[in-house]
Amino acid sequence: MFAYGKTHNGRLRATNEDRFICLKAGRFCAMAIADGMGGHNAGEVASKIAVDEIESYFLANPSIKGSLFDISTDIEKLIQTINTKIHEKSIDIIEQQGMGTTLILCVAENNIANIYHIGDCRAYFYNGQFLRQITKDHSLVQLLIDQGQLTKREAENHPRKNVITRALGTDEEVDVDIYTVVLSAGEKIMLCSDGLSNMVDTTTIQKVLSSMGALEAIDELVDLANANGGLDNITVTIQEMEEAV
Numbered sequence: 001m002f003a004y005g006k007t008h009n010g011r012l013r014a015t016n017e018d019r020f021i022c023l024k025a026g027r028f029c030a031m032a033i034a035d036g037m038g039g040h041n042a043g044e045v046a047s048k049i050a051v052d053e054i055e056s057y058f059l060a061n062p063s064i065k066g067s068l069f070d071i072s073t074d075i076e077k078l079i080q081t082i083n084t085k086i087h088e089k090s091i092d093i094i095e096q097q098g099m100g101t102t103l104i105l106c107v108a109e110n111n112i113a114n115i116y117h118i119g120d121c122r123a124y125f126y127n128g129q130f131l132r133q134i135t136k137d138h139s140l141v142q143l144l145i146d147q148g149q150l151t152k153r154e155a156e157n158h159p160r161k162n163v164i165t166r167a168l169g170t171d172e173e174v175d176v177d178i179y180t181v182v183l184s185a186g187e188k189i190m191l192c193s194d195g196l197s198n199m200v201d202t203t204t205i206q207k208v209l210s211s212m213g214a215l216e217a218i219d220e221l222v223d224l225a226n227a228n229g230g231l232d233n234i235t236v237t238i239q240e241m242e243e244a245v
Contacts, residue, residue, distance in 0.1 A: 002029065002214075010225070017036035017037070019048050021051050022237055025058035029107075030105070031106050032103065032106070033104050034046070034047035035120075035195075036099070042096040047101040049085055057074075068113075076176060076178075079103070083171075083173065086099065100167035100168055101119075102118055103168050111182060113181045115181065118175075120197075122135050123189060128186055128210070129210075130206070131202055134181065137164075138166035138167075161198070183241040193232070199234070204224065221236050
């Protein structure tokens with residue numbers, strides 16, 4: 001397994017509140033994206049806390065014992081700890097009140113990957129032919145779609161499409177959706193912030209992944225998001241299964 005990533009301010013934002021990480025720690029390959037929210041640059045603080053805590057966990061434990069299954073409970077606890085840290089700072093520091101962040105984290109061992117999801121960053125699976133969205137957005141428009149009040153096409157231009165229903169740090173506790181994916185050689189998992197998914201459609205993402213290697217694809221996807229408006233910060237990471245296990 002290897003993972004690559006890139007982030008960009010976009011064309012309209014003066015600052016970048018997205019944070020990402022790609023790392024190897026012993027048997028594990030991890031990548032994560034946190035997309036911060038909140039005024040006075042507090043979103044940047046929240047997303048940095050999330051990514052820094054994940055990095056510290058893996059780098060402080062380079063020889064983590066147990067399998068991916070064994071450490072899953074530890075990672076869930078880590079996410080709850082991050083939630084508490086952000087929530088307490090948002091209460092204690094006036095300038096950071098109301099801050100929070102989305103989080104998408106992929107941890108892989110051999111050909112198995114666990115994905116931990118909060119918010120509207122997304123995880124996709126690409127098998128060389130088809131692109132499939134793994135996660136479901138925690139957002140108002142997704143809730144309206146699930147209730148049959150909106151179609152997916154209507155949701156694309158809904159005035160409240162950026163309203164999310166779940167984030168790290170906004171409440172004392174947070175629910176985490178967990179997905180497990182089994183990979184074969186050449187298959188990829190792509191994570192992205194909504195700065196990509198709102199600017200580039202899935203058909204185009206699939207075409208890019210089918211015609212380029214991971215590094216080239218990341219550059220191309222960021223460029224396409226900016227060419228289509230670059231309305232938000234843009235972050236993309238890709239993890240690829242190199243060999244059959």
